[in-house]
Amino acid sequence: MSKYDVLTIGNAIVDIISRCDDNFLSDNGIVKAAMNLIDAERAEALYAKMGPAVEASGGSAGNTAAGIANLGGKAAYFGKVAEDQLGEIFAHDIRAQGVYYKTKANGTFPPTARSMIFVTPDGERSMNTYLGACVEFGPEDVEADVVAEAKVTYFEGYLWDPPLAKQAIIDCARIAHEHGREMSMTLSDSFCVQRYRDEFLELMRSGTIDIVFANTQEVLALYETEDFEAALDKIADDCKIAAVTMSEKGAVIVKGDERIYVKATKIVELVDTTGAGDLFASGFLYAYTQGRSLEDCGKFGCLAAGVVIQQIGPRPSTSLPQAAKDAGLI
Template identity: 30%
Template sequence: MVDISAYVDDAFIGQIGVAKGGRRIIDVQERAQLLEALDGSSYQVSAGGSLSNSIVGVARLGMANSSLTDSGPLRIGMLSVAGSDAQGAFHNAQMQQAGVQLLSSPCPGSATGTVIVMTTPDANRTFMSYLGSSQELQLTAEAEAAISSTRLLIIEGYLWEMQGATKAIGRAISLARGSGATIVLTTGDPGLVARHRQEFWEQLDSGSVDVLFANREEAEQLLGRAVAASQAALELGSMCSVAAITDGPNGSYISALGRLQSIPPFWREHPPMDTCGAGDAYTAGFLYGFLSGLDVASMGRFSARVASAVISRPGACLSAPEARQIVEQIPAIAEQHRHGAILAMADGLSSPIR
């Protein structure tokens, strides 16, 4: 997807027929009308989509670490469904510049999807998504070869909106399992989960998912009821090895092998400017921490810092300078958790036996 990001007021959101903070799928005519209505606004265009934001973040964190430690860069590939239009060429160029290898070619005559991201003064964001040409999700030979040798396969929940998703995702999981890879599933947004709840549960029930990412609203849609983020993490964590549930300003909860970790939010000096991409950034930080061998609590704290960097200014993707700054903090984050664990143990030893 290509993101078109603009700042609007609450009155504008009220006029376009979508709930504030929500997402609605639109056709090409509605997109043209909305862009015309935004004509007087200043907006920026960037390579986007939830998965793109996350893996660009992982790639930039990897490049930052490579420059600091002389280690080799991460090898990251993406099965892209960009169209053969100018927007698709722009998206693919941006991904390649970020160090992401594309594992498919545009379908001739196809149109790239776009997401109009509207941010209000309270840093909330509302999405209007044009999905582009109807393309069938298929695995190329290059993609199958990459999946067969990967350490980690990320499946973006938005894929369920594509034709052929069930077959292609099943094939990808089978190939990744054969190589011993870790399977990661992200849930996208609450509306998506509501529409494709059965598909998500089929993956969870079959034991196909190792790591699940969701926010509290998405977790509630999965579970079918209102629930605290901590409880959601425990319940969904019983279906996979790790479940990370974010809860906005309340931080996040991570259930790992039956143990719950509460991760506080990380705040910068200034209040958030734009929450678009916060969950994608959190996912990027967590996955990079996983690949770097951090413990679960340190992964969570690292993820909170990555998300904080993204929401502190306009734009949904981690920048290269931000990545370098955050990677430099890894030793301090790990030491902070180690010290906290020692204090917790000492407190436990001094407590009366019950």
């Protein structure tokens, strides 16, 4: 028996979410629908210009862990915060979701990471992230017993930026595979892919990573092509399983010669796409660790993503099991 279904590893970030129009983005040099890394000075300047905002614990892998716990799965999380107010908020929130979290805080400097997320009327989110304490996550924060007792360990591509985190992730992959577990990652962002294409491909081709999550733009960027089908063929050769989301077109699950297409969940209103990919991963991994078929994994992923994009914030505020029950998945 495994103590955890999924261990997720990522940047522990508090999201500060505000609505704006496209002119605000252009006036302030914000790249739309991307994750822009910023320094402390830029963070303060953008925060001063924000309208009314909602603060919510986020971070890609943290959102995934919260979604898995919401579904009833056993989730754990590694991620670094500081001993400050935002760090206390993050730790409280993720534990309140039912996620195991004991990563030691880092002192008071650098401060806990925060991401200012500007949501335009079309629901797209543009993230401006100050990583702060996140970059201090390293091998000493790896709890080997937790990795060994998790069916799948999952990390976000964003975490590949800090050098110490790279070694921690490699250590986790070694421990996971030594105990017959699987390792998974999300490509996170097309800009992230462009920075680390060769390294991500090596992780996949070497067998360090078993399951890969990506969206259409990311998989095209990974293989430097505009041919989606060709990209799917290539990723099928490079990893055991790939789950590729296609926004309103749903998702495709790739395993060898298999291509399993899953329709997007019908929604009433698109409110905020923040966390859509994170929650897709949570639904998929929850179902995967429960032994469901790959098609069901895709359906759970699309369901969780469909729920979260109809609200403000990256973590579901309603019951995912009830939504799954209503959809006939359980």
